[in-house]
Amino acid sequence: MAQAQTNRSVGVVTPQVYHHGAPLHLSAGGRLASFDLVFETYGSLNENRSNAILICHALSGNHHAAGYHDQDDAKPGWWDSCVGPGKPIDTDRFFVVSLNNLGGCHGSTGPTSENPDTGKPYGPTFPTVTVQDWVRSQALLADHLGINRFAAVVGGSLGGMQAMQWAIDQPDRLHSAVLIACAARLTAQNIAFNEIARQAISSDPSFHGGDYSQLGENPELGLMLARMIGHVTYLSDDGMRQKFGRELQSGGFEPGHDVQFQVESYLHHQGRSFSQRFDANTYILMTRALDYFDPAREHEDDLARALSAANCKFCVVSFSTDWRFSTERSKEIVDALVSARKNVASAIIESQHGHDSFLLEIPRYFDVLRSYLDRIFEEVCGEA
């Protein structure tokens, strides 16, 4: 492949590992004797350690948000368009931390890791983790890095839920929370799509109740289906029409031809490639964390009360054609924040790309992020 384009890029980055040697008691009752978090950092921490931004990843994300792991990498990290020198999350100003969450499959302790008690991979015995546990483990990572207070905790989708949980659970440790294309809890429809994805995985005969890796197998078809379902729900109907229409990939409508629409082969490709790089138990664990997230639950379904503990500023961004985490869901968050008398900025971005918009370089979206974070920078680092 062509050499990595390091122009306006953070360049080549090396993942680091934070090892936490003490036990972690999880909110659903489980316990990890110790754990690792793999993470990357971009930019430099300033002297008074006030310019740090934490990026929380979504369902299938990981720590590699920006830059390249090697000069010859074909592709940069998953949010490279947004994170780098002069980009909305500007590494010339901010020190950016991006990690793989607990339970992940990209280097942090998760189902594919060895359980020290048994010497075998955790597999399906990996304990349930929730968004609250992620926030707690991320705070431990911040301790390790000497960051007492983040200038911003930023995330899209499931990442936005983590940013919201940070505001609630660690009110003194962040100056602002940026919640992008997220919701205060999933709708029944969302839970339904997640459950179908889990069902697709667990009914794959190679899943073996989650013990596939010990048997040298991988529930590829189930993971492929799960990803295909997810993928369709991340795109908008209009966006898919523009991208694929009813164009044929092969065959024709003449007698005897096998018709295949482009959208079909696209989904096959996406699903197949995902099934090679993602762990099935992790997928189940991450979707469960999504389903369970509901900070208002402990406050009689009153989100404003749940958010009353927060002590930071908020920026809430949603996208016009996102039907998995619709603008309505963001409006609920904004309304609750207003009702809880918090400082909140919000924007609805016109985009044809559905939920996926949060990963794309959309000028107005990036302008909103840039100007919001510029202000945050002045507030935490300005020489006023």
Next chain:
Amino acid sequence: MAQAQTNRSVGVVTPQVYHHGAPLHLSAGGRLASFDLVFETYGSLNENRSNAILICHALSGNHHAAGYHDQDDAKPGWWDSCVGPGKPIDTDRFFVVSLNNLGGCHGSTGPTSENPDTGKPYGPTFPTVTVQDWVRSQALLADHLGINRFAAVVGGSLGGMQAMQWAIDQPDRLHSAVLIACAARLTAQNIAFNEIARQAISSDPSFHGGDYSQLGENPELGLMLARMIGHVTYLSDDGMRQKFGRELQSGGFEPGHDVQFQVESYLHHQGRSFSQRFDANTYILMTRALDYFDPAREHEDDLARALSAANCKFCVVSFSTDWRFSTERSKEIVDALVSARKNVASAIIESQHGHDSFLLEIPRYFDVLRSYLDRIFEEVCGEA
């Protein structure tokens, strides 16, 4: 179970079989040496045979639209709320014909039928059928019943596509076409959901390339997944919120409990029950017919030109929260009909029940159908 409620019902009905002894050449190039269509009729054909209504079924429907097969039946036919004495499709006035389509699995010739050439079930070798083939076979059934011209051809979803194809292919054989919750062609998103359902079925190891029945197997898990996917897309987000919210079916959010949301067990139940009563090859065949339907294709994507052959009146009905066949899609049909200078009535019905609305007893929807068909009755049978 309690005795069947025959009040305002067509009562107990007995399915009949029409055997077509001559070959049928199919539009995609296949051929059936002969075929059977199973059908039911409700009401009486009048003397000049002008009061017949044809009901075309949707993806998973069948011939049993109204009444009971037995006094002890727990449930009536799938559209019993709409078809019967004094109901919108009033069997006191109309003679109603309802059939199971070619390729179906409820008695008409389909993949589960014996191939006369081999003495074995067709299975995956059943030829591709299209909406055009359905219309042709339905016209042959009409010949058999001595019906030269239907007062109305009525259908929802895939059934509406058949009604549209009737208007194009058999312009002199229907007085009106009632298109409910349908589209002139599927969007890429719709094709994507269908493809995921097919993929779920074909990747079930019990599918055996479609030869499951000969091996005494059934791809139940695949069919279950396919139905779960379909089901979520037939409901609206709001409707699901009202029906399920985030209510728990079992477990709790306390540590150590396994959480199951009501929507999950509901979908499992729906999927499992469907997998017991529906044939996998038929599901694939029916979704393919949906995908291929596109009458404008042969007219340079000009739907108005495709519809210019029609010679009947139209009634087009859609539902506000239907996102699988949205009101936009119905509007495209209405616009094309107007542009082709056809007589068209249309209504958008407010409903929270998504695509499923077309099967439900919604007062304004039923009022629209009733008053439209009253007028049709006067036109074809009135003593003016």
